[in-house]
Amino acid sequence: MLTFFIIFELIILSSYVSGDEPVKTLIYIDSSNQIIGPDTHFQITIYCNPGQPIKSYEFNIIFNPSMLSASSVIEGDIFDSYDTFFNKGNINNSAGSIVNVLGLIIGSGNVTDQGSLAVINFTSLSNSGSSSIVLDNVGVANENIYVPVTVSKDTMQIDVVSPGFDDNTPPEISSVLAIPSSTAQDGYVNVTCDVTDNVDVDTVMVNISGPAGFTTVNVTMNEGSYYYNATYTHVGTYDYFIWANDISDNRNMSTGNSFVIEDSTTTTPTVISNIDRITSKVLDTDPAFGWVNITCRVTDNNNVRHVYLNIINPDSSNNCLEMSPIESNKYGLNSSNAFQKPGDYTYYIQSVDDNSNTVNSVAYSFTMPLNYDINMDGIINQKDLHSFKKHYGETGQPGWIREDVDNNGITQVLDAVLIQNHCKESWWLHIF
Numbered sequence: 001m002l003t004f005f006i007i008f009e010l011i012i013l014s015s016y017v018s019g020d021e022p023v024k025t026l027i028y029i030d031s032s033n034q035i036i037g038p039d040t041h042f043q044i045t046i047y048c049n050p051g052q053p054i055k056s057y058e059f060n061i062i063f064n065p066s067m068l069s070a071s072s073v074i075e076g077d078i079f080d081s082y083d084t085f086f087n088k089g090n091i092n093n094s095a096g097s098i099v100n101v102l103g104l105i106i107g108s109g110n111v112t113d114q115g116s117l118a119v120i121n122f123t124s125l126s127n128s129g130s131s132s133i134v135l136d137n138v139g140v141a142n143e144n145i146y147v148p149v150t151v152s153k154d155t156m157q158i159d160v161v162s163p164g165f166d167d168n169t170p171p172e173i174s175s176v177l178a179i180p181s182s183t184a185q186d187g188y189v190n191v192t193c194d195v196t197d198n199v200d201v202d203t204v205m206v207n208i209s210g211p212a213g214f215t216t217v218n219v220t221m222n223e224g225s226y227y228y229n230a231t232y233t234h235v236g237t238y239d240y241f242i243w244a245n246d247i248s249d250n251r252n253m254s255t256g257n258s259f260v261i262e263d264s265t266t267t268t269p270t271v272i273s274n275i276d277r278i279t280s281k282v283l284d285t286d287p288a289f290g291w292v293n294i295t296c297r298v299t300d301n302n303n304v305r306h307v308y309l310n311i312i313n314p315d316s317s318n319n320c321l322e323m324s325p326i327e328s329n330k331y332g333l334n335s336s337n338a339f340q341k342p343g344d345y346t347y348y349i350q351s352v353d354d355n356s357n358t359v360n361s362v363a364y365s366f367t368m369p370l371n372y373d374i375n376m377d378g379i380i381n382q383k384d385l386h387s388f389k390k391h392y393g394e395t396g397q398p399g400w401i402r403e404d405v406d407n408n409g410i411t412q413v414l415d416a417v418l419i420q421n422h423c424k425e426s427w428w429l430h431i432f
Contacts, residue, residue: 285339
C-alpha cells in the first residue's frame with residue numbers, strides 16, 4: 001500500500017511539464033488515511049496543487065451509499081492566510097452524492113502553494129466491498145475566469161452527512177411602510193418591509209385587517225424587497241403587521257401600522273391616482289434582464305395632454321420621460337434603461353391638460369440595488385454569500401435569480417467570486 005501511494009505521488013508530480021501550454025491545476029484525493037472495515041472511522045483529504053494563482057474552487061463527490069456513512073466535511077488549509085467563505089455541500093446519502101462543496105477567498109488575494117480543499121470524516125458500514133469515490137464537476141477559478149485543471153480519481157469507502165446548526169436568532173423586521181399611506185377607493189397600496197436574518201429568511205407574511213365588510217388577509221409577501229401590493233374598496237382605516245420566520249423556524253413580528261382608504265370623489269379637476277410600480281422578478285441594473293414598469297390613472301375636467309414620469313436619479317440628476325396611454329385614463333412607462341444606476345431613486349407623476357394646468361403627484365422612492373448585493377441590504381458581505389449558497393448549483397433562464405450574478409443561467413463558484421470581489425463595499429440604501 002505504501003509503495004502504491006509513493007507511485008501515485010510520482011504520477012501526480014510528473015503531470016507538470018514545461019512548454020508553452022499553461023500548467024494545469026491538479027486536484028486529487030489523498031487516501032493514505034483510508035481504513036476499510038465495518039464500523040471503522042477514517043478520513044480522506046482533497047488536495048489542490050495550483051498551476052497558477054487561484055482564488056476559489058468547487059467540486060462534487062460521487063460514491064456508493066451502501067458502503068459508507070460520514071460525520072463531517074471540514075474546510076481545508078489552502079486558503080488559511082485569508083478570510084474565506086466555505087460551503088460544506090449538500091449531502092444525499094440515498095443517491096450517493098455530495099454536491100456543491102465550495103470555497104473562496106473573501107477580498108483580494110490568491111494562492112499558488114499546494115494545500116487541502118476539504119477533509120471528510122467517515123465511518124464504514126457493516127457491508128463488505130468498496131466504493132468508487134469520484135470527484136465530479138471540479139472547477140477552480142482566479143479573480144476572473146476558470147483555470148484549466150487535471151483531476152485524478154481514487155477508490156475508498158465514503159458517505160457524508162452535514163453537521164447540525166444551532167440557530168436561535170429570529171429574523172429582524174425593519175422599514176415597514178405603506179405607500180401611499182392614504183389613497184382613494186380602488187387605489188393601490190403597497191406594503192413593504194426589509195427582513196434580514198443571521199442565516200436565511202424562510203417566510204415573510206403580512207396580516208391586514210380593515211373596516212366592516214373587509215375580509216382579513218394573511219398573505220405571503222413577494223421576495224426580494226418584501227412587498228404586497230393590492231387595491232382596497234372599503235372606505236376606512238386598515239391595520240397591518242408583518243411576521244417572519246427563518247429556516248430554523250425562529251419567528252418575529254413587527255409593531256402594528258395602518259393606512260387609510262378615502263371616499264372617491266369626482267369634484268377635483270385633476271386627479272393622479274393608482275400609481276403602481278412593477279419590476280422584473282429579479283431587480284437587475286443590466287438592461288438586458290432588468291426593467292421597471294410604472295403606471296398611473298389620470299382624470300381631468302379637460303383633456304389630458306401630457307403625462308410625465310419625473311425621476312430624480314441617485315446622483316441627483318433628473319429625467320423627465322413621457323408616459324404612454326394604455327387605456328382610458330391610464331398611462332404607463334416600461335423602461336430597461338431609466339434605472340440602470342444602483343442607488344436611491346425618487347419619482348413623481350406630472351399631468352398637463354389642454355389649458356396647460358400642471359398637477360404633480362406625491363413623490364415615491366425606491367432603491368435599485370447593486371447586482372453584487374444579493375440580499376439588497378446595502379452592503380456586500382457574508383449574508384450575500386449565504387444567499388448564494390442557498391441556490392448554488394441551480395440552473396435556469398439567464399437572469400432568473402440574483403444569485404446568478406453573471407446572468408449565464410448557472411449559479412456557480414464564479415458568481416461567488418464576483419460577489420466577494422466587492423465584499424465589504426456599501427452603497428446608499430433606501431426603502432424599496
